[in-house]
Amino acid sequence: MKKNKSLLLEYSILAIVNFVILSFYLHIDQINLKIPMLYSGDALPTLSFLKQIFIGEFSFFGVPESHNLSAPFMHSLGDYPTPMFADWLIIKFISLFTNDYFLGFNLFVLLSFFVNPMAMFYVLRKLRVGILLAIAISILYNVLPFHFYRIGHTFYINYFFLPLLTYYLMMMLNKKPLFFKYSNTQKKLFFDFSKKNIIIIFVLLFSSTWNYYYTFYFCIFVFFFTLIGYFIYRKRHYIYSGIIVLLLSIIPFVINMLPYKTFTKINGINAQVAQRGFAESEVLGLKIAQLLLPINTHKIGALRDIRARYDQSAPLVNENHFATLGIIGSIGFILLLLMLLNINNKSSIQNRLAMLNIIAVLYATVGGLSVLFALIISPSIRGHNRISIFIATFSLIAVALFLQYLFKKYQLSKVSIFFVSMFIMLIGLYDQIPGGATFKTNSLIESTFNSDKKFIQQIEDKLKRYSSNMVMQYPHMSYPEQPVLVKMLNYSHMVGYLHSNNIHWSYGAVTGREGDIWLKSLEALDIKEQIKVLQKGGFTGIYIDRRGYIDNANMLESKLKEILNIEPIISEDKNKSFFDIVPTDHTIMKFSGFEKNFYGWESNQFGSFGWTSGSAILLLQNNRANNLNCNLAFNVGTLKNRNLKIMFNDKLLRDFFLQPGLNKTVLLEELRLNPGSNRLSFITDTPGAQPGNGDPRSLAYSIEKMKIICGGISVGNLIE
Incomplete structure (x- = not known):
């Protein structure tokens, strides 16, 4: 009981000190919890996840889907896995106390600023640090600078598991293998079902679906520490221990990934989404210089200038500049490197940290083992600079252990320890907190948020006369990971979904899937034809983000005013407009397009030029009620020798051999298109391969200058 009271007091002191510091340095006491801390970029899809969980639309045991995105179809994340079951559970728990998902986002972010220090404190006290x-x-x-810079990547900032995982890694090199106990009577090692081990098992299971980058790096450390443990002690139980830890970390993750793998098996690989190349592991790799350099918004001008000189001239400067450790962490990092020069007791805590540190550096640094992993096994994990948070964990623990050693060696008084600890903390706070970092609500975010909220409410009020609503969003932006369009940032269209309750938005169509192909095909038509297709499909409005146009959408809006003879609703910040349209039917006009294994037309113009990744299927959509005879003409080319068969509705039309540099013109005459979908299959016996010019895609054969001619007229990809 006395011990519990003592622990409660310690954690209470930490919580109070933490809150005082967050208030003094970051003004956490002045936060407006109703306005999201971030409201652009990657924060928007994160907010959409929260909304789906809060309203019960999110699937915990399947592929996340939404019926309010990707109109006129359905939004599905089967091509873009988010295997973070533990995060979703925490968010669901938050939703039990509020139905405001913007507030929920802020609470999830704030959680990290209170739980992270608690976890580190727990481990340090276990290691007998004062x-x-x-x-x-x-x-x-x-x-840590990582904490502030990664708020946009919200699922990286709750890194409280890392001190615990580090502690478990160090336990793997104890004289008694992790999870085992020694029987004095039988002189053997047996599995230990102690309370401590049950807790470790639970933490490993839960953390495995928290952040897949963290899980991946943890497994790398486990692999090497399993080998090190065996070579130090020469006992097979260290191998067993490592296998158990790996299984506890991998199996839940694999289970979490099964729905996505099933989706891919059913729907085929989407060659246009999240395709990574091994070179990205090089580009986004860890750089030791960036670990040690000061932050780019440092309060000391001279240090800020040093960082600016590096960032302006050094190659491969990107998100890896988030890796800064700060001066205290840098000292710990250097200490760990120096320890490698004199490893006498390989099983000491300090040397275990030194080994973890060097494993992290060797694996993740530019040109390190991670590039070989990406080249030979899989390039899916690419942002290896993110391992810096593990290095920061090792480094700060090392500083704590080193100082504790000095305190004990020189028998410092409690007063001296207090002042030394205070000095270190104040130096670190001044050094690590980025200039301008604050929890005060950003005025631009607040005004934009309120403008969007009011604007979307006006749209809902305008459309409430309809039982169901679909709104087309211009310009079309595919989901996910798209470049800036003029001044319109990626995911900007998501604000419509976030502020509405009863509208099915066109945004959210995943690149390369049916919805994306349909919307790109629609946008390629003349605006009058687009409105006709939208009205026939049951759309009730057109939403425009003016930032996506060079002329601020002046030309598009002028045409819409002329065609519809109405004035638009304009948002308060003048960035968005809305036109309501009257639906004439609920029939979705289908466009012809490739179903799978096609990277898309490179100019977004049907038939221009595009690459496949292997055997592909072109769906020829006949929107008429009767059969229609059409001709197809196109050219095909290849990067390597291959056979190619062309079949129409299971009937073989062509079978020929392709050679690099010798494009072949194909003319398919009198194709009888049945009403609905018709399949033109391109079947090859040779898979695609990376071209070796830095393009991460696997390229098989190209198709260009495709024309669909019906009744002597080129109809594009809309046959009606």
């Missing part, structure tokens, strides 16, 4: 020093280091762990 309470004052443990509090100081835990506070610095909480305000």
Whole structure:
């Protein structure tokens, strides 16, 4: 009981100190919880996940889907896995206390600023670091530059599992293998079902679906520490221990991925989404210089200038500049490197940290083992600079252990320990917290948020006369990971979904899937034809983000005013407009397009030029009620020798051999298109391959200058 009271007091002191620091340095006491801390870029899809979970639309055990996105079809994330079951559970728990998902987002972010230091403090106290020093280091762990810079990548900032996982990794090199106990009577090792091990098992299971990058790196460390444990002690139980840890970390993740793999098996590989190349592991790799350099918004001008000189001239500067450790973490990092020069006791805590640190550096650094992994096994994990948060964990623990050693060696008084700990904490706070970092609500975010909220409410009020609503959003932007369109950032269209309750928005169509192909085909038509197709399909409105147009959408809006003879609703910030249209039917006009294994037309113009990744299927859509005879003409080319068969509705039309540099013109005459979908299959016996010019795609054969001619008229990809 006395021990529990002592622990409660320690954690209470840490919580109070943490809150005081967050209030003094970051003004957390002045936060407006109703306005999201971030409201652009990657924060928007994160907010959409929260909304889906809050309203019960999110699937915890399947592929996340939404019936309010990707109109006139359905939004599905089968091509873009989010295997983060543990995160979804925490968010669902937050939703039990509020139905405001914007508030929920802020609470999820704030959670990281209170749980991260608690986890580090727990581990430091387990390692017998004094309470004052443990509090100081835990506070610095909480305000690492990584924490602030990664708020946009929200699922990286709750890194509280990492101190625990580090502690478990160090336990793997104990004289007694993790999960095992020694029987004095039988002189053998047996599995230990102790309370401690049950807790470790639970943490490993839960953390495995928290962040797949963290799970992946943890498994890398486990693999190497399993081998190190075996070579130090020469006992097979260290192998067993490592296998158990790996299984506990991998199996839940694999189970979490099964729905996505099933989706891919049913729908085929989407060659246009999240295709990674091994070179990206090089580009986004870890750089030791960036670990040690100061932050780019440092309060000291001279240090800020040093960082600016590096960022302006050095190659491969990207998100990896988030990896800065700060001066205290850098000292720990250097200490860990120096320890490698004199490893006498390989099983000491300090040397275990040194081994973890060097494994992280060797694996993730530019040109390191991660590139070989990406080249030989899989390039899916690419942003290896993100391992820096593990390195920061190792480094700060090392600083704490080193200082604790000095305190003990020189028998410092409690007063001296207090002042040394305070000094270290204050230096770290000044050094690590980016200039301008604050929890105060950003005025631009607040005004934009309120403008969008009011604007979307006006749209809903305008459309409430209809029982169901679909709104076309211009310009079309595919989902996910799209470049900036003029001044319109990726995911900007998501604000419509976030602020509405009863509208099915066109945004959210996944690149290369049916909805995306349909919307791109629609946008290629003349605007009068587009409105005709939208009205026939049951759409009730047109939403325009003016930032996506060079002329601020002046030409598009002028045409819509002329055609519809109405004035649009304009948002308060003047960035968005809305025109309501009257639906004439609920029949979705289908466009012809490739079903799978096609990277899309490179100019977004049907028939221009595009690459396949292997055997592909072109769906020829006949929107008429009767059969129609059409001719098809196109050219095909290849990067390597291959056979290619062309079949129409299971009937073989052509079978020929392709050679690099010798494009072949194909003319298919008198194709009888049945009403609805008709399949033109391109079947090859040779898979695609990367061209070797930096393009990460696997390219098989190209198709260009495709024309569909019906009744002597080129009809494009809309046959009606």
